Amino acid sequence: MTFTIPIDNGDAVKNAEADSQRTLYPYVTGTSIVAIKYKDGVLMASDMGGSYGSTLRYKNIERVKAIGKHSLLGASGEISDFQEILRYLDELVLNDNMWDDGNSFGPKEVHNYLTRVMYNRRNKFNPLWNTLVLGGVKNGESYLGMVSMIGVSFEDNHVATGFGNHLARPILRDEWRADLSFEEGVKLLEKCMRVLLYRDRSAINKLQIAKITEEGVTVSQPYSLKTFWEFQAFHNPTAGAQGSW
Amino acid sequence: MTQSSVDVPAKGGFSFDLCKRNNMLIEKGLKAPSFLKTGTTIVGLIFKDGVILGADTRATEGPIVADKNCEKIHYMAPNIYCCGAGTAADTEAVTDMVSSQLRLHRYQTGRDSRVITALTLLKKHLFSYQGHVSAALVLGGVDITGPHLHTIYPHGSTDTLPFATMGSGSLAAMSVFEAKYKEGLTRDEGIKLVAEAICSGIFNDLGSGSNVDICVITKGNKEYLRNYMEPNPRTYVSSKGYSFTKKTEILRTKITPLMERVEITEVGEAMEE
Helix, strand or coil: CCCCCCCCHHHHHHHHHHHCCCCCCCCEEECCEEEEEECCEEEEEEECCEEECCEEEECCCCCEEEECCCEEEEEEEEHHHHHHHHHHHHHHHHHHHHHCCCCCCCHHHHHHHHHHHHHHHHHCCCCCCEEEEEEEEECCEEEEEEECCCCCEEECCEEECCHHHHHCHHHHHHHCCCCCCHHHHHHHHHHHHHHHHHHCCCCCCCEEEEEEECCEEEECCCECCCCCCCCHHHHCCCCCCCCCC | CCCCCCCCCCCCCCCCCCHHHHHHHHHHCCCCCCCCECCCCEEEEECCCEEEEEECCCEEECCEEEECCCCCEEEEECCEEEEEEEEHHHHHHHHHHHHHHHHHHHHHHCCCCCHHHHHHHHHHHHHHCCCCCCEEEEEEEEECCEEEEEEECCCCCEEECCEEEECCCHHHHHHHHHHHCCCCCCHHHHHHHHHHHHHHHHHHCCCCCCCEEEEEEECCEEEEEEEEECCCCCCCCCCCCCCCCCCCCCCCCCCCCCCCCCCCCCCCCCCCC
């Protein structure tokens, strides 16, 4: 992106005004989302933290929300943009309900809508600073896809955003199977979330797992993972080397 | 009174003399030369009887694979090995230099080298170059005080850890370690876990690839398993070897061996050295 350098004061004021109308950087951010397809539908896990730069400002943010009857939307990145997207989708679902024709938005439709929104915002240099994960089940078919803030969109059997891409995806690529049961799916997600908790500085130990099946959406109560810090080497790391660290 | 200016020789450490000129050149548009980086996954872990080091074998030059099967586990001492990530020349040169220093030290003291000796020599060198020697190392070995595993960063900071990963594939390998590491692993479990972590780097990171090298160091013994696993074989290899197309008739076959035995007979006096 090229910015014009102001050559006189008038331009500087104009540019500042123009800049304040578009998103330049995120402020309150959520960290990774990890989601997998399993036997009966889709499972999505996220923690409940909202960071303000390097401060952990909010510890009770729900980053996974149900959309209509058939979809689940999870978001990482700017929280205010996520709330804006929820407002757009609310309007969308409302208008759809008003038709009252027995039809309802499935995950494919919501994903397509979000892709268009994200890409068009990016083209105007005013992105919604989120990476969205869309999961759902309609007519027995599970669907899981992702849209990034620049409009890159794709479907897969397992997706992760942010740090999850580097830390959780390798585990999922190795251990995901199409016929995971609910318990196995939750265990796999917890394994990924635990690694993220150890290695992502903006992760907190308070997570929610959301499940969507043909029957509907359930979002679990927040809970924490057990962590292990008792390695011998951590107790006395410089046992053989006095003075080093 | 005559004014004499004496050139004080540099005492070592980073010399900032050329920085102003370099910045001026960059402003004028000069692009600094690029380096051959190893873009790597290197890991180490401590198991019941010692240390296991692992590395992939791909060396990249930007987007191109420069070496499909390079060696990233460097010899430091009979009981100490070091994996290197970052600029290939830097890791090679710095490990060679410290390996020589350790050998001289062994001759002088008459004792086996210790891992912290190698650690201190490496970190002193890297710190004095303020991060410009781009070598990120995983140093492991077993000495008289027991098994040790350290990571060394290009700026000279070090960590002492039970399991460690470095390089561009470090997150992929670390996710495997964080999920599966336990204390008191046996040799086979340890090798399996290290191979798994390196494979995770090979398949999930674009800067790592090709084969898995493993080095197992225990008290009094070391095993360097070069190309322990080769999970990326060539896909389509003709089993018949090279064959001519159908229409070509082979008229004559002549095989020339490439190495010839040459007999030298000393004529006259031996050469003056």
